[in-house]
Amino acid sequence: MNNILIADKVTKRYGDHLALNNLSLEIPRNSIYGLLGPNGAGKTTLIRIINQITYPDQGTILFDGQPLEAKHIAMIGYLPEERGLYKSMKVGEQALYLAQLKGMSKTEAKAKLDYWFKRLDIGDWWNKKIQELSKGMAQKIQFIVTVLHQPKLLIFDEPFSGFDPINANLIKDEILRLKENGTSIIFSTHRMESVEELCEYIALIHKSEKLLDGKLSDIKNAYKNNVFQVGLGVPHANGVLEELQEKFRILSFEYVDNGQQLNFTVQLPSGDTGAFLTHVSGKANVNNFTETIPSANDIFIRTVQNQQVS
Amino acid sequence: MSKLALIIKREYLAKVRNKSFVVMTFLSPILMVAMVALIVYLAKVNDNETRVIGILNESGYFSNDFQGTDHTSYVSFRNVELEAAKDSIVKMGLYGLLYLPDHPDVEQVAEQAVFFTKDAPGSSVVSSLESVFENRLRMERLQELGVSASDFKRLELQFEINTATFSGERNLKGINEIKAFIGGGFGYLIMMFIIIYGGFVMRSVIEEKTSRIVEVIISSVKPFQLMLGKIIGTSLAGITQFIIWIISASLLLGILTLIFGIDLAALNAGTENTPGLIGGAASMANSDTTMQLYANELLRIPWVLLITFFMIYFILGYLIYSSIYAAIGAAVDNETDTQQFIFPIIMPLMLAIYVGFFSVFNNPHGPIAVGFSLFPLTSPIVMLMRLPGGIGEGGVPLWELLVSIALLIVTFIGIVWVAAKIYRVGILMYGKKPSYKELFKWLKY
Known part of the structure; x- marks a missing residue:
């Protein structure tokens, strides 16, 4: 099994509202998977179904090759978009409580917490209440309780919203390290540029349906249209x-x-870069020449437009 | 430890460690006892107040009829004009002036008598004056009929009828009221518990919503487990608080009676020697045996049965109401939005208490009492008021009890199911205050 999670024709309705329409996905093991799309596309519904907070009306989910069931909850770590902690509960107690709810024993949880508290530079906060901490510190605690039970699959819904830039970077590094250690990770966001650089695979979701999915580099190659950025050093530019x-x-x-210097973008007939470069190099110094790779956002907008046309 | 146990433990600890909860737990008994002491004190002050009433008697009657009592004394005015007497009453700060004009006919004297006061007089004062007139006039008329004063004394009597059941047991006056009062006490306890701790459950749900931790938790446990754990944890905290209250309040009351013990005993003795009873020693002996009978009767109240059914009704009733409270907490974003939903919950509770006190006390087995003790939202309170009379003959028919509990269980299952659905959807909804229509839609999600 190379996929940690497979969603097969999942449909979910809330009353008259169709939240997910016949959606199928395959999330490869040990990868970072971006679930991209605007607000209200159905991302959070899908994530809640994976977390067994709600259940699909139709379709099935396979986790690690088995139909999703209650025991898998302990193998998933979830950082929701709407997140927080008990304000008047002490940090240590709270972390232990949440870890035990995920099925860890008290001693095991304590040992893991010690490790993470050291790692993220959380010193003697054990007996402090959340309301006494700064927001950044509370965010670190939130991250720790998400990953503490060593889940096989980590799900982050809008992970960087609410994190300050320093913590966001710290968390990004930790996430990459977790991936190195074999964890599969799902990122869900409507700010596509924020996680694009991290994701190997993406799925674009729009209005309850999947527009496209696959390896990010493949998608980008498919959506390239031979547009190049050129910078020329030209004393007599006009001509x-x-x-x-x-x-x-x-x-x-x-x-x-x-x-x-003259900067311009040019669209070339496919494979014709050689002729273009030969042509310009005789006339000016070529300072830079790069192919424009479309961003996930561009791809998304183009896909939506294409769909509306067809 | 199972997840439910973990949740119960957390909810319990979060509640009992809460500062305001701790303060309330230890302050309430003191406040309660202080209140009782204050009421006793105020009642005493009220009793000790004596009124002085001036009497200007120009007639030849009523000269010996106005005798002072503990609370009222009379001052006679002689040989003064009415206006001058009024003036001196005002100057001396007395309560009022009773004026009896001169007339040969006693009936006319009474007819034309006037009681002057600064403000409108208290009704008890007026009625005590009136009874003096009535007694005198009755005596005068009896004398006209030829009944002597000593014969009249013999006519003064009071009578209480003895009652018994067909099986020959002697009934005691007021025992039904006492029984209903005990049941009412249990019912009232349930109502208070529901309102106080149901509110706690609701606020705790709202807190989880506003702190946004709820989605983190329900990605580990089922929403129903969280709701149930919250209700059980909060009610255990409530039971802890109640036990502390009962123990410390009875301790404090014990201490108070030790300090003022003699006082209270004297007061009781004083009230028991009401005039009109046969006389000293006989009355004491009589009241002793009466007390004995009351004690026997109270011991014969089926306590085991009562407490067993109290537990059943308490648990089912509390679970029904607190799950509604939990659903309300889940449906709204903050406490101010809860008002429109809370009123419909409080209403059946209030109705049960009022119906209980006004209807069940008079007739524990009348149609209204039966109806409300079957209706599941009021039965936990009303049925408990009826139960001290026992089950079966002379008490609650067995079928009523069984139907009442069966209805309660069915309602319990239905309401918890509905509440759990609303809760499950509501805790993840932010930003809008739902209407009843929307809540209904959530049931289908």
């Missing part, structure tokens, strides 16, 4: 630009450095 505009499809341009 070069007009000549290029006659021969190639220039999408946009601008002059920088007091007219010493």
